Amino acid sequence: MERILHTPVSGLHVTAALLAVFFGTTVVLLPKGTRRHRQLGYAYVASMLVVNGTAFGIYELFGHFGVVHWGAVMSLLTLTGGMGMAILKQPAKNWRFWHEALMGWSVTGLYAAGLVESTYRMFPAHYFWWVTMGLSAITFLTGGFLLRYGRQIYARFGPFRRVEAVVSQKKIENGRLKR
Template identity: 60%
Template sequence: MIGLTTTPISLIHLSFAGLALFTGTWVVLNPKGTRRHRWLGYSYVVSMVVVLTTAFGIYHLFGRFGIVHWGAVGCCLALLGGLWPVWLRRRVSSWLFWHQLGMGVSVSGLYATFVVESTYRLFPARYFWLTTVGTSMLVLLAAALLLYRQLTPQLLTRRSVAKQ
């Protein structure tokens, strides 16, 4: 079993991952558009930047760039996908939809990564594809369904407005 805090980079990674889990969960579960939402949202972004940066310096699982690192690349893209609409909201009419989609995917990826980090330490390596990849895919599937339920009304409203 690999220790959670084997190196200083792992400690930094783990600490900021905890902060990202806390702030990301808070933002998802509480009212949007408030000053607190923005403050904790940017705290989430900063903590995710640290988590994603340190992720590329941790190679305990495979000893090289592996599937977990590709997940980090995907999380980077999702985080940027949630940020650019906010930065360009004056130019992008559907900025809120794209912001919610990108940040929703980002937080979903964070939860899936939490499952990956937890399961590969708890179960023998021979069960990696079933326990680690399988359960993280279930988390992503559940997140996709929740995002679909949340964002579909916005898509339908935009289409009905566009038809008028």
């Protein structure tokens, strides 16, 4: 079996990537704009900076700067763009939209990179583009669909829909809920 971790840099890269998956997924699922969102978001960004930084020191796949490294460049662009929107609050009218979109693409890219890393060792080299990059493309298509339509789907089928509907039917009178 082929070794998965070639160098200490690879070990740091995988550890940071697993942390980024945890923090990124948690941030996506929790309510936005809260203190917890910001704290976990900063943890995600820190772990992604380590993932991207170490990616430029790993060359075992192709032996030179390759498609994986271009993925790290795109990851850095979405990460810095998304955080820049949140920190600078610019453009003022729709910085939240761009923050959510760019950070959403950052997490989607992380998932796609995880699939690439997990599958390229499983198949012969001539299947790389079909299997590995095909799964990555499916991940990006799914991520794009969820980034575009996720709120509507969640609002309609989400787990709290029924509870919110029941609460909205009640009225508050004298500090008590009345039906």
